[in-house]
Amino acid sequence: MSNSVHVYDARTDHATVTAESPLAYSFQRSGMPAPGDASGEESRAVIGERAFLGHLILRGGAIVLDEALREVLGIGLPGRPNSLTVDADGQRSVQWLSPDEWLLIVPGDETFGLETRLRAHLGGAHVAIVDVSAGQTLIELSGEAAHEVLMKSTVYDVDPHTFTVGKGVTTLFAKTSVILRRPDASRWELIVRRSFADYVYRWLLDAGEEYGIGVARESRHEPQ
Template structure:
């Protein structure tokens, strides 16, 4: 199978320059809350994951994903599928967000392009512009309820659902991969703001931050 003719961006090249999390400045200048064993919310940033935007026909993209990652596109709108450390999420009728482990995005994109060949599609590596926060704990729900405009009640937001919404006055992707875990896909430029918002909104729950 011939190599794809497009140029791809290696977002994790070999370099002596150290990578910095989108929250590196926040950790240094804002600091972390004091560890509290009574905390009921835990925040963790998963920096440096691979974020690939996929656009095109669902049949062709699904076939390529099955071949490369042995996983399928979500079967329904506003949903996501997971397989280990990989996930793919419905964004619009012809757009999906694929998140892969750190350093895997370049090779994953190359293999997808090999499979797709002459299909009408687009793959955009947005890894450097996004980060992912997870929230766990028994008081995550009330924290989300006072932060997001979308109805996050379990009756409206079951496990496996994902939406693009407004959170703390900023656009972001809100996901619930399972019953215990919520995820926020945040633009890099908003990472510090959202971090500060969560620390403030979660103060009454004794929010902790895991690094």
């Protein structure tokens, strides 16, 4: 029964607690080399955290979830394995994770409303929606050497011709697991577990050193 599910707004926007991104400590301790800083040359790889997004895991039958998502959000579930659907303005995305599991990422302040509306629309359907926003974070990787940084880190074939736009996989990355995806031609996204975020960040700084890797300061989606 859907009315036995307790749904909480996990955002701290209106609370007195300051929200810190999973990488806040890493930025302080390991530093944030600015793009183009190191050698005075252009950085060939740039990373940046997009913190405080809303991450929802949807589990259940593809047909019922697809219908609800189209109704509520206007985008459908990706039908093929290892694929990714992004909405028109690039702010919301759904990714195939397994035959009955999808990852929905939306701007942080929409998470609770969306979850509530999805639940209302799904009624008593046999599905699960879990808010995992606090458990993982999204790191963006761009620049001409971006895929070279990835090639040093993962066994998956990240050749831009093979790993086309709209593809997303869960794979091994620097001995941990990561969700790697390509929402558009200019950038890659890595979704890492919060507890591994510092490790992945430091790995990327190290792997990207030869490309003069820089860290872009985030300007979007940060709660006050």
